[in-house]
Amino acid sequence: RLAERLSETFRTLSGRGVLTEGNISDAMREIRRALLEADVNFKVAGRFVSEATEKALGGKVLKSLTPGQQVIKIVHDQLVELLASGSSSLHFTGSPPHVVLLCGLQGSGKTTTAARLAWWLARKKNRRSLLVACDLQRPAAIDQLEVMAKKAGAGFYCNRAVSDPVLVAREAINQARLQQYDTVIVDTAGRLHVDQELMDELVRVRDAVKPEEILLVLDGLTGQDAVNVAVKFQERTGFTGSVLTKMDGDSRGGAALSFAAVTGRPIKFVGVGEGIEGLEAFDAERLAGRILG
Amino acid sequence: FFGKGVPNAADMAMLEEALLEADLGWKLTEKVMTDLPALCSKQGLGLREGLAVVLRGMLPANADPPGDPRPLVTMIVGVNGSGKTTTVARLAAMEKARGFKTLMACADTFRAAAGEQLALWGTRLDIPVVTRPEGTDPGAVAFDAVASAVARGFDRVFVDTAGRLPNRKGLLDELSKVHRVIGKSMEGAPHRVLLVLDGSVGQNALQQAGGFASAVPLTGLVITKLDGTAKGGAVFAMAHELGIPIVFIGTGEGGGDMSVFDPVEFTGALVG
Numbered sequence A: 001r002l003a004e005r006l007s008e009t010f011r012t013l014s015g016r017g018v019l020t021e022g023n024i025s026d027a028m029r030e031i032r033r034a035l036l037e038a039d040v041n042f043k044v045a046g047r048f049v050s051e052a053t054e055k056a057l058g059g060k061v062l063k064s065l066t067p068g069q070q071v072i073k074i075v076h077d078q079l080v081e082l083l084a085s086g087s088s089s090l091h092f093t094g095s096p097p098h099v100v101l102l103c104g105l106q107g108s109g110k111t112t113t114a115a116r117l118a119w120w121l122a123r124k125k126n127r128r129s130l131l132v133a134c135d136l137q138r139p140a141a142i143d144q145l146e147v148m149a150k151k152a153g154a155g156f157y158c159n160r161a162v163s164d165p166v167l168v169a170r171e172a173i174n175q176a177r178l179q180q181y182d183t184v185i186v187d188t189a190g191r192l193h194v195d196q197e198l199m200d201e202l203v204r205v206r207d208a209v210k211p212e213e214i215l216l217v218l219d220g221l222t223g224q225d226a227v228n229v230a231v232k233f234q235e236r237t238g239f240t241g242s243v244l245t246k247m248d249g250d251s252r253g254g255a256a257l258s259f260a261a262v263t264g265r266p267i268k269f270v271g272v273g274e275g276i277e278g279l280e281a282f283d284a285e286r287l288a289g290r291i292l293g
Numbered sequence B: 001f002f003g004k005g006v007p008n009a010a011d012m013a014m015l016e017e018a019l020l021e022a023d024l025g026w027k028l029t030e031k032v033m034t035d036l037p038a039l040c041s042k043q044g045l046g047l048r049e050g051l052a053v054v055l056r057g058m059l060p061a062n063a064d065p066p067g068d069p070r071p072l073v074t075m076i077v078g079v080n081g082s083g084k085t086t087t088v089a090r091l092a093a094m095e096k097a098r099g100f101k102t103l104m105a106c107a108d109t110f111r112a113a114a115g116e117q118l119a120l121w122g123t124r125l126d127i128p129v130v131t132r133p134e135g136t137d138p139g140a141v142a143f144d145a146v147a148s149a150v151a152r153g154f155d156r157v158f159v160d161t162a163g164r165l166p167n168r169k170g171l172l173d174e175l176s177k178v179h180r181v182i183g184k185s186m187e188g189a190p191h192r193v194l195l196v197l198d199g200s201v202g203q204n205a206l207q208q209a210g211g212f213a214s215a216v217p218l219t220g221l222v223i224t225k226l227d228g229t230a231k232g233g234a235v236f237a238m239a240h241e242l243g244i245p246i247v248f249i250g251t252g253e254g255g256g257d258m259s260v261f262d263p264v265e266f267t268g269a270l271v272g
Ligand SMILES: Nc1nc2c(ncn2[C@@H]2O[C@H](COP(=O)(O)OP(=O)(O)OP(=O)(O)O)[C@@H](O)[C@H]2O)c(=O)[nH]1
Pocket: A104, A105, A106, A107, A108, A109, A110, A111, A112, A113, A135, A138, A141, A188, A189, A190, A191, A217, A245, A246, A247, A248, A249, A270, A271, A272, A273, A274, A278, B080, B081, B111, B163, B165
């Protein structure tokens, strides 16, 4: 555990609670390794450690803490500050229906998130959602969302006769108005951030429905590649935040720090299970502790 | 970069970054950086050639047991969304193209529309599929599928299972049970158990392999989604550490987007 590793680093320290350049740099090597093991992108980890080093060197001594505890506190607080940037809640302004557009890589958890989000919005915000099946590519994607919508008690819209998701999205908005849904959640096909055609399609879907919220659904098991995905999706969609999934596993979740550091956007929700209740509002303190291990 | 001759500090620094970026992890990266200069000077190799030798040397060889059981039964396991169902379809397509009478079975009776997804692949590829309604015992589906394959003279059976995270002991127990039940349906089956991993997976790859290996005997690894920008280095590191060979890689969502693992190509692409 990091606390143990740091206490080992500081074991030979003779002074009382004073951080020197030498022992700070030893500690920061352990911190950087811990961040890398947690899947934080190596460039993000490098910058993070430089910034923490400056804070440690410039800071005043906290006499109640051991040197190791002081370093951990500096690192923990900096981590929370980075993760908590931006508002973690959903923002719906103007008249309904309000649209949430989900996007992300293949298998990240979008379809399941659509249903879980509808459930969460119903329970916590008393919202009535229409789930829209705009993945016309994956076999049985429409069926999957339809089953999940039923489980969530949400409305469902699809059009199996067309091949253009933009068309489905537009029709769904009209349907939402007619049936007075206050929220529309659009599920899209998984796509690679480097697939120009599919990224163009995503932008067309976005422009057709003008979402209040665009959420990148990011697999919590992702390693170094998280920065590439985050940057490319942000360039094309200008998303408002992300959902970090599969965090009921034992992944440390460093992809979250990578995401926050390179996009400056908030993580809004965390996926903690496959069931309809498996979505929680994001908690920066909890995630910071998990990343540091 | 990586010219011939003695590797300089700048080249080594760039290499270290490339290995970290490929998800090799800091431990294996340090090992490579330590072993590489000596190997390059000893064998008179440039940095890139030396790297290829070191990396290839770290990969366990595929050691499929001898014998030609009919049907040869393969069980596919892995975490949620890693690409198992699509892998079952792609491997079945490969075997059918080689002239083998192939059956696919959906032992994922948990996730919404799992059976429908594999059934659609069966229609698309003209390969028969065994499915059962959501909530059926997965062992029962696997048992029936293998028994039917034996009775009807199939050459290959691919059994799809539900995604699960390796820290869920109950779900790993369920997987062990499915494995046991397949063995009751046909002695010696399943003959292959492949763990499917997403190419963009981070250091959790090690926990995934450890968890799944504790539940079922893994014979090989499949890395999917290598058509993205991820390099699959965490799977490489895990294969090296646990001695499990990488056997197939996935490079797209189509029925033909899977190929036999090529260590030369893979290790070459690791540092881009
Ligand atoms: N344990 C766990 N599983 C999850 C979580 N979120 C999603 N899943 C599972 O991950 C798998 C993939 O989820 P999907 O919702 O189908 O992912 P997707 O992004 O829609 O996939 P594509 O449409 O193919 O791109 C499914 O088995 C889900 O049940 C989570 O937070 N925890």
